Amino acid sequence: MRALVARSYGPPHTLRIEDVPIPEPGPGQIQVRVSAASLNPADLMMTSGEIREAFETRFPYVPGSDFAGTVTGLGPGVSTFAVGEEVFGFGAPPSYAERFGLPAVTSGGLAEYATFQADGPFVARRPSGLPPETAAALASTGMTAVAAVADGDVRPGERVLVIGATGGVGSIVVQLLARTRAAEVVATAIPEYAGYARALGAAHTIDYLTSDVVAATRELHPDGVDAIVNLVLDGDRLQEAARALRPGGRVVSTTFGSIGGDGATLKVVNGPPSLRADTFPTLAAQALDGTLIDMISRTYPFDRAAEALADLAAAAHTRGKWVVSMRSVPRESYP
Ligand SMILES: NC(=O)c1ccc[n+]([C@@H]2O[C@H](COP(=O)([O-])OP(=O)(O)OC[C@H]3O[C@@H](n4cnc5c(N)ncnc54)[C@H](OP(=O)(O)O)[C@@H]3O)[C@@H](O)[C@H]2O)c1
Incomplete structure (x- = not known):
């Protein structure tokens, strides 16, 4: 599969899309074919080394914490989701998840496939009608x-x-x-x-x-x-x-x-740490009923994911969320 990979600390343009093995789900985890991932300031901090004292980055590293996608595999002990279900949520880099004892570790969402922990409140079903990009923008924010x-x-x-x-x-x-x-x-x-x-x-x-x-x-x-x-x-x-x-x-x-x-x-x-089981389902419902408007201001195709992170690092101002989509993205959605 293709994934956006950092091999060492550095600026976003040093990340490359590489062919790497599809991650296998461990106990309590699901494997997901990613449809969309949203970008966070933390993605830049983890790859630049800015917060390495607090959260070391283990290389090779695939950024991307917020995602939406389709369940393609179940690890041992997972009974809450089934293959084929549409889901969205959050996964943390390993050092972050370990530090806070969060059941939320991910292999990295800026990839065609990723694993996420499904035995906690960090993954929820994506209702039909809620686009994957919108769902991916909702998670950690x-x-x-x-x-x-x-x-x-x-x-x-x-x-x-x-x-x-x-x-x-x-x-x-x-x-x-x-x-x-x-x-x-x-x-x-x-x-x-x-x-x-x-x-x-x-x-x-x-x-x-x-x-x-x-x-x-x-x-x-x-x-x-x-x-x-x-x-x-x-x-x-x-x-x-x-x-x-x-x-x-x-x-x-x-x-x-x-x-x-x-x-x-x-x-x-x-x-x-304070996420509850009903938080993501409630946010999804609010995005569907209009309580929350769509806040995506830029969408990039996956093959421009490194450019998306570089643009985010260089932007003087950003509005709402920027998203990387696995679907074909119209040229006007990104600069
Ligand atoms: N993203 C997450 O899910 C997450 C999770 C946990 C904690 N946090 C923390 O929450 C904070 C916000 O994260 P975010 O993802 O919302 O970041 P963000 O999307 O980069 O938003 C930051 C906002 O702050 C504005 N801003 C910058 N300097 C300002 C100033 N001096 N006075 C008033 N507004 C200013 C920016 O406005 P302009 O762009 O218009 O300048 C921008 O709208 C960060 O401290 C982050 O570490 C974020």
């Missing part, structure tokens, strides 16, 4: 967004600033806050993506490049917002952003940092 929204404990009518609102995780966070929690969302978005942020359900947008986000938020809400969902800032920049909170407000963050002051609380979320 969705689980992180669901965890962030749950930890934020946002009540109807509360005002929430989302920092990083038009990226992969932020796109789902904004929609869940606006549509399932009836929150009033203030979203950071560059002007080019302001319309997209409103389509996600944001009531207001702030251009983080040219404005002071705290001042602009306080202009909208002089007493401060009830909560902040931060997907970007860390260290002092998070501390600074927390000045947009009302006294006693909450910050939910995917980054580490501190906020201090006024009895405000900070929760650091990490999607995978």
Whole structure:
């Protein structure tokens, strides 16, 4: 089979599509013929070596954590899925899965075939009617967004600033806050993506490049917002952003940092460990019923997967999700 392979740490253009053996499913695993895989910043971090101190990459390495595909084989002990079923979900690189004790290891989704662990909540059936590309875009962003929204404990009518609102995780966070929690969302978005942020359900947008986000938020809400969902800032920049909170407000963050002051609380979320069995089926249902709009902004064919990662690494800004599809992809879907 063909797979996108990294042989050592390096920039994305050093990855090559190679012929490698089809991975066989181990205990609790399924083998999947991949239909689509979405890209995450973590794919770049694992192949560049940027996070090698925390998560070493074992070579040869096939990136790709979020996938949709067809079950083609069952490992020992798998009874939840059958060959031929359409599935989607998430698989982590081995060092990540081991570190967190996650039943979610994958051989790598940017390949014609891949193995994923099926004895946990990380693989779900893909409903017919939900395109594989859309399903692949929902997985790790969705689980992180669901965890962030749950930890934020946002009540109807509360005002929430989302920092990083038009990226992969932020796109789902904004929609869940606006549509399932009836929150009033203030979203950071560059002007080019302001319309997209409103389509996600944001009531207001702030251009983080040219404005002071705290001042602009306080202009909208002089007493401060009830909560902040931060997907970007860390260290002092998070501390600074927390000045947009009302006294006693909450910050939910995917980054580490501190906020201090006024009895405000900070929760650091990490999607995978808190994934529940109903998270992916619920996200799929929400994508089908229109609660979640399609957030794919680019689709690449598989033979351009290295180029897709290189473009992602070089992009000044990205909106929603980028996906690699095994189907033929119209030229206008990628640059
Ligand atoms: N992807 C996942 O599933 C996942 C899972 C666990 C944790 N996380 C973490 O969650 C965070 C977001 O991941 P992601 O996949 O959503 O990344 P992403 O798609 O790259 O989105 C990041 C967003 O942040 C915006 N941004 C950059 N600098 C900003 C600033 N100074 N102020 C406000 N917004 C800014 C970007 O906007 P522009 O592009 O318009 O500049 C972009 O919309 C990361 O910390 C990641 O490590 C992600």
